[in-house]
Amino acid sequence: MYAVNMEVKWTRQDQGDTLVHHYKNKQDQTDKLDPSYKNRTSLFIEELQQGNTSLLLKKVQVSDGGQYRCRVDSDYWKDSISVLLTIEGVGGAPNITVLGTDVSGGVLLQCECRGWWPVPDLQWLNSDGAELPAESCEDHKGFNVRLQLTAHKSNNNVYICRLKQGQIMMEKQIDITDHLPRYITAIAVPVILILLSALVGVAYFIRRDCPLEDKV
Template identity: 30%
Template sequence: MIGDDIILPCHLEPAVDAVDLTVDWSRTDLKPRSVYVRREGVELLTEQNSLYTGRTSLSVNKLQCGDVSLKLSTVQLSDAGTYKCLVPKFNAETVVTLAVGSVSSPVIELTNVKNEMVLECKSNGWYPEPQMLWVDSEGKPISVEPTKNVRGSDGLYTVSSKVTVEKGQSYSFTCDLFMVQSNTAVHIIINLAVCLISFGTVVILIWKCGQKKTGKFKLHSTFYPNVKLSSDLFNVLF
């Protein structure tokens, strides 16, 4: 995810001491292509692409065991791509593909319009482009205004969708945001179930996505009872 520190794996087999060897990490789609170079125990950063300044390193302790994996700090969207790890002495190389993603919590906004109420689900800071779906209490898709997906100057997406309901009735909706990266089999969902009660009370059940240390995802739930509508415009931020 954007902002994380990650390890791009690369190992010599059989394991040999690589402290004094040349290790070259690069991306052929960049100019200059150099991401990180270490030669005879010395970092050579003069030709390093400026995108990686101050964000790359190797572990000397791990080098002693033939582990030439690259640590990349504070991952950026521009870091997505294919990296090549090369140890010239053994003519050993490997290729690592890095996919970068970003998710964020949503905002629920309720607006009174005459005899109707407009419920908008909105979230920004997503990559790749997410999908949004409104469903009823039985999990069936409901008819809503077209979803708006806008990509900002930072490359991240803002997605929003509205559903309009009549006042004086009870409803139960779920706004699903999901992103599927087929190449990594990651499926991320944030659900917000909103029940609009006829006497003006809003009950919100939130399912938020959290990350386990294993890299897989699990769902956590939080319940907020009896949130009152205090004005024509009501925001709930998570």
């Protein structure tokens, strides 16, 4: 099919047939294009002779995902086809950060994943694989997701952050043993000081009540 002399229109069906790309009279027509697509679309001009009217979309954005339609018209023939464009982003493995401790003796953990679209399912689990309720979740336009948990001392102090998107699953775990508050050390110091003070006081009273005998 020779498409050089045909009219080719690419539109967004899910946005009221917004004009994405328009080719007519052997050149691109840009006056009625949707502003968000200007300078981001093109046809494969060299392949129009073989009937290839595919659209090249550059600088792809999340908002580009949707239903597109290509319509081709000539003096004697016309046809159209719809295409669903799905935008997916595969990011990195989850990363765990220790944010500190709270008054309850828990360790505040944050799990973060970057570069994923659609938004992945992020979970906190204990070492037995049981899901734990997350305390806060932040979604930064889908690409960066954070999930926080206050972890407490357990049988082995191991906690797991799990990421799932479709058939993909990634995990990262942390042992919070070294991050738990060390209350024993903090209490021991004042106790020792109190004991020393008491011993000094006892020695003072003993010496005062039992004076040394005068030498002959």
